[in-house]
Amino acid sequence: MSALTLRVAVTAFSPLAERIGHDIGYSTAVVGVFGMIPTAMFALSGLLTPLLMRRIGLERTALVAMLAAGAGQLIRIMMSQTIGLLVFSALALAGMGIGNVVIPPLVKRYFSDRLATVSTIYIVMVQIGTVVPALVAVPLADTHGWRVSLGVWCVLGFAAAVPWIGILLDRRGRDVVDHTAIPTEDGPKGKVWRSPVAWGMVGMFGMTSLTTYAIFAWLPRILTEAGASASFAGTMVGVFGGVGLISALSAPTLVAKVRNPFPLVLVCAMFFFIAFAALLWTPMSAPLLWVFLLGLGPSTFPMSLTLINLRTNTPQGSAALSGFAQGGGYAVACLGPLLFGLLHTATGGWLAPFGMLVVAVLIMVIGGWLVCKPRYLEDTWH
Template identity: 70%
Template sequence: MSALTLRAAVTAFSPLAERIGADIGYGTAIVGVFGMLPTAMFAVAGLITPLLVRRVGLERTVLVAMLLAGFGSLVRVFSGGTGELLTFSGVALLGMGIGNVVIPPLVKRYFSDRLAVISSLYIVMVQLSTVIPAFIAVPVAEAHGWRISMGVWALVGFAAAVPWLVVLRDRRGRDKVDTTAVPAEPTVAVGKAWRSPVAWGMAGMFGMTSLTTYAIFAWLPMILADAGASAGFGGSMVALFALIGLIPALGAPTVVSRMRNPFPVVVGCMVLFVTAFVGLLVAPMHLTLLWIVLLGLGPSTFPMALTLINLRTRTPQGSAALSGFTQGVGYAVACIGPLLFGMLHTWTGGWVAPFGLLVIALGVLLLGAWQACKPRMLEDTW
């Protein structure tokens, strides 16, 4: 239930951005700001969550995350102006960003003997929280208005808080982190992550996957429109791109957990990415479905990275530190992906340079994965 909240505030808004702008009065520039807000807030959450976990424990942190996601999603639909909508969208996204970081160590704490299965489950829920709001946003808005269309997802956040209240009652204070497992100062675990090649490798792997994925989400409709496709076709291809992500979400955690060093899988993902890029550049309206399927399988490195957070740490505390560092740095870098992609297209008038940027990102991803996939533990390298 928690994982099902983690993207709803993003994809419930995007299809309605123009409609909402016409209602409360903002232009296309603000749409760009909204486009960068998710990765920015996820980056902030990645940096502050390990400290929050150290102070109040994993369970209280995820409870706070779900309440923030529900509260922000609810209040923003009553906004009468752009400032309020941005502010409370930021609150909702901060809650979701904290959830992004804290769920992997919770999986490690409660299901250390079933990491692959539970990782697949929650990553699939994340994918569904990306796809479902986007699919139903416009029909619900046409029937009941955009405020109902977006506000209904607040209920999911509040509902996801309820099981954690039960868990906290059951634990009776045992949700605090084990202070014997980590240094006493809350900043030390984060600081040591910064000095680990495992952490930097994970950040590179996660960050470049996110940068590439968000750039594709933002610009795929325009790439196809320039090739002669209709707006409806472009939108359906974005939906297909998101849906294909369910396949690696189901399979990648199991594959990674069974391999001592899963780097060859990363190399295979890079081949899929590059093949799709070439296809979209050379023949975007021929074999389009094939290019989108390959493009959707390329980001298998996303569920791989989330699974490796637990496979490359010994304790929930190490997992929290690695998750926070990986997602904090990764999402901070991913923020600039759609912006740079668009700027390169504007400057050059074509798509070769923007795709060149993504190829460079894939090179950094490979270097990061080389470090992240090595069979060693974060705690042994920091």
């Protein structure tokens, strides 16, 4: 339930951005600001959530995340000015960013014997929460207005808070040792930034995210300039996102079954390179095939989320690695769409932007080589 909430504030808003702008009066430039808020808040949450987990523990942090996500989505639809919409969108996205970081160590704490299975479930939920709101946003807005279409998803955040409230209430009045502080005075300690595992995770997670966000932002333009209709280009974006469900269902299990999953990273890089070349030189020869291959490239995203737990021994280590990787990774990912667009504007073509993505994928491969080695964060962070 928590994982299902982690993208809805983003994908429910994007299809309605221009309609909302016409209603409350913001320019198209502000749409770009809204586009940068998700990765910015995810990056900030990645850096701050470990501090919150140290103070209040994993379960309370998850509760705060879900309540923030629900409240932000509910309050923002009541706003009639741009600043209010921005502020409460940021609140909702901060809650979702905290959820991004806290769920992997929760999986480690409660399901250490079933990491692949539970990781698959939660990553699939993230994908569903990414795809479904985008599909129904416009029909809901057409029938009930954009405020209903945008606000209905707050129910998920509040519903996901209920189990965490139940867990915390169940502990009241009982002598329960809290093992969720990250870390406690007696728990494992280390400087996460000293570990090659951590930097490898930043490279793998961050470059995957940078490439994915750049493609989401610019794939329609690439295809329409090649002669596709706007509706076809939009459908291809949906295909690109939908292929992620295949990765979400398969990648965690595959990663967990092999001692060193680096060959899988190389296969993902190959998918990226083939798709980049095809979209650059023959985009309309077989666009569905190229976009399908392109959608398989970010399989390194669910791989990264699974490796957060496979490359740590403890919930403390998982929380530290999750925060470091997602904070640094999303900070880098913010630059993807911007740099891709600047390079296209400067050169008037797509060769330089795709060249940037090739470099990003090569960094992803280097990061994958570091993080896929069979070793643990806690053995390397001193």
